Amino acid sequence: MYRPILVALAVVLCSAALVNEGKVLVFPLDGSHWINMKVIIEELHSRGLEVTVLRPSDAWYIKPDSPHYKSITLNVAGGFDHDNFGEFVKRTVEIRRQGASFWTRMALEIDLIKESNKIHRMVLLMIEEMFADDKLMKSLRDTKYDLVLTDPAIGGGVLLAHRLGLPLVLNVRWTIQGEGHQAIAPTPLSYVPIPWSELTDKMTFTERVQNMLTYIFMSLQIMYVVDPNYIPFVHRHFGPNVHYMELFQSADIWLMRNDFTFEWPRPTMPNIVYMSGFQCKPAKPLPKELEDFVQSSGEHGVIVMTLGTLVEKLPEDITEDIAAAFAQLPQKVIWRHKGKRPSTLGNNTLMLDWLPQNDLLGHPKTRVFVAHGGTNGMQEAIYHGVPLVGLPLMFDQPDNFFRMKARGVAKVLDLATVNRDNFLEALKEVLYKPSYKEKMKVLSSLHRDQPMKPLDRAMFWIEFVMRHKGAAHLRTESYKMSTIQYHSIDVAAFLLAVVLLIFAVFIAAVKFLWRRLFYRNKVKKE
CATH class of the missing domain: 3.40.50.2000 (Glycogen Phosphorylase B;)
Incomplete structure (x- = not known):
């Protein structure tokens, strides 16, 4: 009678051993994003996982030595060094002090676009160097990592995961195209405010117009900043039929640094895991x-x-x-x-x-x-x-x-x-x-008031992806659809064509019958 229990226990222990021997490759974003990524890395290390962090030569907060991870320092700049970013912050403060006008807002947006464009170029240059480094890529493949963990506010980790053919977990609030939900979940503009619109989920008609205009403006930014950088790179390395956002949308798990005490109610997806406040913990005694x-x-x-x-x-x-x-x-x-x-x-x-x-x-x-x-x-x-x-x-x-x-x-x-x-x-x-x-x-x-701690929830799903080599059953395949297919424009056009055809046949039939009846009546009269 104890045999089934012993078998089950052995399976659990073996599963735990497999996870504990797992290897995670991390492609982080520097600055404040590194602070929360570091929390996840330390927790992974405490659970017996081997973590390797990729860092550029000009890394700001990401140190080469740590008891919690091994690092690989790339011989190329990542575009996020202390001095350059300090200058950007200084310019931003100076522009904001000019007043809360339309022109100030535009000046801020233009400066942000220039800085983002520079960072995207630097990141893609770094990835290009990595892809061209056969020794490095062979080493990454031979290490047999179980997954890539990355922050998709830059695209390097996503591109690397697909080149290595590894499951992908995102530590996300932002992607290269904006707020994370917009890349994967339905986002009705009627009640889901676009970030930076400073609107709630209860919008008047005028506010819905404002929300739509903000969405159009953000789309133009993507068109002129993100697309020109990522489209040629992805076509060159992954094929002409691949759109770069497909690589993001095919991620197995989205660890969302948010929840609905902070986010407005909105549609979500089964592979989005909310872990808002995962870095928070009870206060320790002060010095x-x-x-x-x-x-x-x-x-x-x-x-x-x-x-x-x-x-x-x-x-x-x-x-x-x-x-x-x-x-x-x-x-x-x-x-x-x-x-x-x-x-x-x-x-x-x-x-x-x-x-x-x-x-x-x-x-x-x-x-x-x-x-x-x-x-x-x-x-x-x-x-x-x-x-x-x-x-x-x-x-x-x-x-x-x-x-x-x-x-x-x-x-x-x-x-x-x-x-x-x-x-x-x-x-x-x-x-x-x-x-x-x-x-x-x-x-x-x-x-x-949650059934489990956000950090524990994040760890469960990272280990879940490692145990099952991905989480494809939670991932919608809608990202493979074109815009026409996704919004069923082709279906609507087909059904409209069928209705018009039936209507045309009906009109033709009525005309035919009317002419025939008219001709018969005319013959009788003659």
Whole structure:
């Protein structure tokens, strides 16, 4: 009677052993995206998997040495180095300060298009060099990886996975064409707002027109930035009948760094796995000096401010105003800032080159989080239930903060108009108006109320792909269809043609019968 149980146990143990001996090839994106990819890599390593990370020679955050992964440094630049990106951030801040006008928005978009175009070219050059390196490609094939894990905001990992013929898992919120859902799931523009439109799922007619125009504008960007880079490359290496987005859409699992406490309700697909907040975790004790500073705030609590990994400092006049506003509050302030120390800095403010963001947000004395609007920071604020004051700068940050504002948990300021008075007013509103804290607690409760942790869910599906050599049964084949086939335009045209043919035959028959009857009556009369 024990034999079936023993057999089942042996099968489970063998499956676990197979997974634990698995090998994962990671093609990451640098910057803040690397921070969340690193969380997944460390968890994979803790489960006994062998992880290899591909990194360009100019990698910024991706280090060559780590106890959690092996690295392969490519002898080519990836276009995401510290100096170049720092210049882009500086230009973006300067343009945003010119005011919230149509022309400012266009200047921002044009500069972003130029920077994106440069990065796409650099990535494809890197992949071209890799494909031409027979020794490297042979080594990657001989290692017999079980899957490729990549961030599809750049296309290199997707292209490499298809060249190696390996299952593909995406750590995704963005693809090279925009928000991840748009590449794989139905996206009705009537109630699914396009990112950057700053609309909700409840749109008036005018807002639906705005949403459609945003979609058209984004499509034009794809046509003039992404298509010219990727179409020739994919045709050259994968054949003239392959569209580059087919390679993305054929991924086995989409680990979506999002969920519906942050995303608006929308259609989804069975191979999309939501893991919003997977990088969040309970707060650890603070270093003693930092804990003493926090405790010295008494009943007033602490404000935490950081603008993320990409923005180390703001223009000096803005930092002077921010410091002056902080100085007028009874709260203590912990501010990550690498620029010049403001002359208006108050005794209540502690400036640091680095701060333990998750641990500070999880501290019971933290009252407000002043942030730039990166997805990681937004999710940590939701996880720990801390309301927000926003200074969005670039990329998806304005859209992220719009979502938080629409849910009543954030006050958002424009970099072009921020000053001492309105910054102080925003802080006081979020600090002393109870609705911000109450609504954020509701969001936090919804986010945490899950049957399993987001990171565990991500690990399950990565290991699932490894066990089953893919997840084709969850993947729609619609990506192989043309636009005409996908929208059934050919079917509608055929049915319309049939209806018109029947109608034409009917009219012809009626005419024939009428003429015949008319001719017979005429003969009788004669």
